[in-house]
Amino acid sequence: MHSRLVYMDHGATTPVRKEVFDYMAPYFQEHYGNPSSLHAPGREVRQAVEEAREKTASILGANDDEIYFTSGGTESNNIALRGLARRRGKPGHIITSSIEHHAVLDVCRDLEKDGHRVTYLPVDPYGRIDPGSVRDAITDDTFVISIMAANNEIGTLQPVREIGAVAREKGVLFHTDAVQVVGQLPVDVNQMNIDFLSLSAHKLNGPKGIGALYMKKGIKIDALYHGGSQERKLRPGTENVPGIIGLGKAIELAGSEIPDKKRNLEHLRDRLIKGLQGIDEVLLNGHPSERLPGNVNVSFKYIEGESVLLSLDMEGIAASSGSACSSGSLEPSHVLSAIGLDHSTAHGSVRFSLGFGNSEEDIDYVLEKTPPIVERLRSMSPTYNSR
Amino acid sequence: MYSEKVMDHFTNPRNVGDLPDADGIGETGSFKCGDTMKLYIKVKNDRIEDVKFQTFGCGAAIASSSMLTEIVKGRTVDEAAQVSNQDVANELGGLPPMKLHCSNLAADALQNAIADYKSRRQSA
Numbered sequence: 001m002h003s004r005l006v007y008m009d010h011g012a013t014t015p016v017r018k019e020v021f022d023y024m025a026p027y028f029q030e031h032y033g034n035p036s037s038l039h040a041p042g043r044e045v046r047q048a049v050e051e052a053r054e055k056t057a058s059i060l061g062a063n064d065d066e067i068y069f070t071s072g073g074t075e076s077n078n079i080a081l082r083g084l085a086r087r088r089g090k091p092g093h094i095i096t097s098s099i100e101h102h103a104v105l106d107v108c109r110d111l112e113k114d115g116h117r118v119t120y121l122p123v124d125p126y127g128r129i130d131p132g133s134v135r136d137a138i139t140d141d142t143f144v145i146s147i148m149a150a151n152n153e154i155g156t157l158q159p160v161r162e163i164g165a166v167a168r169e170k171g172v173l174f175h176t177d178a179v180q181v182v183g184q185l186p187v188d189v190n191q192m193n194i195d196f197l198s199l200s201a202h203k204l205n206g207p208k209g210i211g212a213l214y215m216k217k218g219i220k221i222d223a224l225y226h227g228g229s230q231e232r233k234l235r236p237g238t239e240n241v242p243g244i245i246g247l248g249k250a251i252e253l254a255g256s257e258i259p260d261k262k263r264n265l266e267h268l269r270d271r272l273i274k275g276l277q278g279i280d281e282v283l284l285n286g287h288p289s290e291r292l293p294g295n296v297n298v299s300f301k302y303i304e305g306e307s308v309l310l311s312l313d314m315e316g317i318a319a320s321s322g323s324a325c326s327s328g329s330l331e332p333s334h335v336l337s338a339i340g341l342d343h344s345t346a347h348g349s350v351r352f353s354l355g356f357g358n359s360e361e362d363i364d365y366v367l368e369k370t371p372p373i374v375e376r377l378r379s380m381s382p383t384y385n386s387r
Numbered sequence: 388m389y390s391e392k393v394m395d396h397f398t399n400p401r402n403v404g405d406l407p408d409a410d411g412i413g414e415t416g417s418f419k420c421g422d423t424m425k426l427y428i429k430v431k432n433d434r435i436e437d438v439k440f441q442t443f444g445c446g447a448a449i450a451s452s453s454m455l456t457e458i459v460k461g462r463t464v465d466e467a468a469q470v471s472n473q474d475v476a477n478e479l480g481g482l483p484p485m486k487l488h489c490s491n492l493a494a495d496a497l498q499n500a501i502a503d504y505k506s507r508r509q510s511a
Contacts, residue, residue, distance in 0.1 A: 306445035325447075326445070343421045347420075380440075381443040382423055382441035
């Protein structure tokens, strides 16, 4: 059996940092008050929740009253997009991209059932959206543009600021799913012309089941849920207090560490990419430089991603794949298709997403274990043997 | 997700490779996921004397291919023709529902190899 675990699936989720866990822990048993209560235990918790809100606002350059706590990225996306559509009350036009996470794509598809029209913008072979294509797609009844800040699979960063500028100029609201970016790269909602932003704690070493929606002051949307006045009635229900506290702490830590973490991850990322490309016929998916600091996505030609993952797992290496066989739907990832990969190249895609805790030794280990795995699987592959 | 037997056949697949003097070759690709498989059979006195495979696919596809070769080796061609994808899945101790089609890949490659063998014999 393998002797170590090398976790390189931080794009899926991250471990909760000890400082975050310790900071949250008293809010289960010691500080258990309901923040809506008037008594001392309630007031004390209310104050802690509002401090977490300040920290969250601060990393985005936003105001406290522009932050709404939610259960995570998916819920934030739903509250923003469906809330806007509901407020509008009549069919309209939405612009998004063909490489969004399903937490945006599936919301858009559902809104189509209500009569809304959706433009799914194509991307270039690196997965970038042209802000000009956003401009060209805007019609009289376009009411929101939703473009992710960075792609979760191939790591490509989008020109968020430029897209935001187009939206602002045309008077269309702009939403960005930034779950992969917050805590990794600097974000300023005002400089980047962002009206709505979704973020999630478990992508930045915080707990699962908690996230936030930034909504620029003055914008009105309809609530999807009803039942209380929490989060200014946009997300009613007693707050997930330990989660909120954990989110605030995780964001506070991440915010102060962005420059160092970015430099470190980019160094490890580029070492891993270079090392993997030392194997014959390995293609890098996504943009060579405009990519998330921790994202490595490659296609090993002639072999299939799931069989690579199983083999890596046996060596204690945790990664992920966009191949049809590992998708659950037997379709290759829509992102890999959108950047123009043929089916067999998409089939051999593997994502290593680096994060807090990964070391030079981890890169050495992956670069030691991967080549023989690729060689073994290729020796079994009919397409490799008849190339 | 996978049974121990699947993992065993994935890790130590039996009969990988090709047969330069094969009497029948069957190739197949899955319309569902894009996996492909190539199966080679060597037949002597109407019995499958040797069999090899090459597979481009997931763990279940590789394990199904390997298991199929174990099942058919030593059987007569007619006996082998009766082997179904379900037989392959059963011998592997079951496959996850999403992965049952991988055993079809193996069964289809076998049918194609047998058909190739028969057509070569007819034209010989």
